[in-house]
Amino acid sequence: MPTTCVVGILWGDEGKGKVIDYLAADADFVVRYGGGHNAGHTLVLPSGKLVLHLVPSGVVHAHTTNVIGNGVVVDPIHLVAEVARLRERGLAVALGRNLLLSERAHVILEAHRQQDHWHEHLRGSGKIGTTGRGIGPAYSDRCSRIGLRLGDLLRPQRLRAGLQGLVQQKNAWFGPAGLQPLDAEAMFRDLSAAGDALRAGITDTGAVLRRALAAGKRILLEGAQGCLLDLEHGTYPYVTSSHASTGGAFSGTGLPPHGMRVVGIAKAYATRVGEGPFPTELDDELGNRLRTAGNEFGATTGRPRRCGWFDSVAVRYSGALSGAGELVVTNLDVLRGFPLRIATGYRLPDGRRTGEFPAFDLEAVAPDYVELPAFTEDLREVRRFDALPPNAQRYVQALEQHTGLPVRTVSVGPERHQVILR
Numbered sequence: 001m002p003t004t005c006v007v008g009i010l011w012g013d014e015g016k017g018k019v020i021d022y023l024a025a026d027a028d029f030v031v032r033y034g035g036g037h038n039a040g041h042t043l044v045l046p047s048g049k050l051v052l053h054l055v056p057s058g059v060v061h062a063h064t065t066n067v068i069g070n071g072v073v074v075d076p077i078h079l080v081a082e083v084a085r086l087r088e089r090g091l092a093v094a095l096g097r098n099l100l101l102s103e104r105a106h107v108i109l110e111a112h113r114q115q116d117h118w119h120e121h122l123r124g125s126g127k128i129g130t131t132g133r134g135i136g137p138a139y140s141d142r143c144s145r146i147g148l149r150l151g152d153l154l155r156p157q158r159l160r161a162g163l164q165g166l167v168q169q170k171n172a173w174f175g176p177a178g179l180q181p182l183d184a185e186a187m188f189r190d191l192s193a194a195g196d197a198l199r200a201g202i203t204d205t206g207a208v209l210r211r212a213l214a215a216g217k218r219i220l221l222e223g224a225q226g227c228l229l230d231l232e233h234g235t236y237p238y239v240t241s242s243h244a245s246t247g248g249a250f251s252g253t254g255l256p257p258h259g260m261r262v263v264g265i266a267k268a269y270a271t272r273v274g275e276g277p278f279p280t281e282l283d284d285e286l287g288n289r290l291r292t293a294g295n296e297f298g299a300t301t302g303r304p305r306r307c308g309w310f311d312s313v314a315v316r317y318s319g320a321l322s323g324a325g326e327l328v329v330t331n332l333d334v335l336r337g338f339p340l341r342i343a344t345g346y347r348l349p350d351g352r353r354t355g356e357f358p359a360f361d362l363e364a365v366a367p368d369y370v371e372l373p374a375f376t377e378d379l380r381e382v383r384r385f386d387a388l389p390p391n392a393q394r395y396v397q398a399l400e401q402h403t404g405l406p407v408r409t410v411s412v413g414p415e416r417h418q419v420i421l422r
């Protein structure tokens with residue numbers, strides 16, 4: 001199949017950057033379809049660690065064309081800075097050549113960042129724990145049909161008219177809410193300057209991708225966040241505001257819904273950043289040890305990630321809804337010396353057992369676990385599945401058994417080569 005979609009199976013941070021980097025070696029196009037610079041995709045290259053927020057992870061491969069699809073929300077000021085940072089790292093990022101930006105992608109404004117913080121403040125103890133990047137408010141404006149698109153930045157008259165409407169709507173409540181009122185003229189200047197800087201890359205990426213598909217080019221879709229943060233299917237309201245699962249891959253790129261290979265990425269344990277239910281969370285010393293062993297701190301915000309046991313109920317749900325045909329299991333090496341447990345089902349508050357992932361009351365379920373023998377060996381230099389310690393092999397086989405998904409790839413360290421293919 002010419003199109004592959006890499007999708008995070010739980011709440012993001014599964015190590016998609018490394019897998020995309022690996023798969024991008026065989027791709028012509030690498031395409032982001034949703035989210036914004038709330039994402040942080042970490043690559044460990046021979047030259048050192050590289051964290052990408054908005055630019056697709058294929059940018060480190062000279063032969064790929066990288067596309068920011070229409071489903072992404074773009075902070076143009078951030079994007080200009082990210083491109084400059086990548087160039088400083090010696091990467092040849094050329095707008096219009098190896099980096100294309102959808103003219104339909106919506107723009108994140110400084111006002112959206114203000115709104116994001118304000119909404120979180122108002123929610124008080126019920127806060128989402130957003131990344132504070134303005135993601136939700138930018139998508140809200142898109143739905144409210146007052147958003148600006150990247151293509152507007154190149155059209156002064158449309159930009160002025162769009163800003164006038166948007167500023168009028170926002171200033172009606174920004175001042176009274178204690179937010180900084182917006183200055184349409186200053187915004188026009190800043191956005192026009194950002195548009196000029198990005199002009200060479202802004203195009204009809206949907207048309208480019210459909211032509212590429214027709215020509216048999218290999219397209220790699222880079223999911224951001226994870227299925228359980230999907231606006232529709234995730235742990236609402238503790239979700240992001242985009243369609244992070246594969247459903248967003250079509251609407252967020254303009255590609256037609258033809259068959260695609262879906263690769264689900266899951267850590268060998270579970271993590272979550274921000275608030276919201278997490279049935280297998282280890283809210284104790286073991287969880288702290290896992291956080292330290294896995295260096296589980298957000299690539300975007302530096303926040304400590306909550307850690308817990310592998311949850312096959314959640315993985316089965318996300319795998320099914322995303323159409324994943326296989327799992328890549330990352331960070332297996334991190335579990336060295338840890339007890340090994342896998343959640344196989346949930347007990348509901350009324351005592352009933354279920355293997356389904358519920359839409360409500362997830363905070364009240366109690367997981368049932370199976371326990372497996374631990375492994376104590378260092379896995380980082382192992383390159384063949386049958387060379388893994390028997391207990392590590394058994395753990396992976398148990399993940400397959402309980403999720404119903406074949407594990408074809410196991411990652412045993414952050415570096416490119418630290419991977420086992422089966």
Ligand code: IMP
Nearest residue numbers: 012038039040129130131239240273274
């Ligand atoms: P937002 O996307 O900034 O609105 O945040 C909404 C929720 O998604 C919060 O719980 C964030 O911590 C979470 N989130 C957003 N982006 C990522 C990511 O790339 N990795 C993990 N969690 C994320």
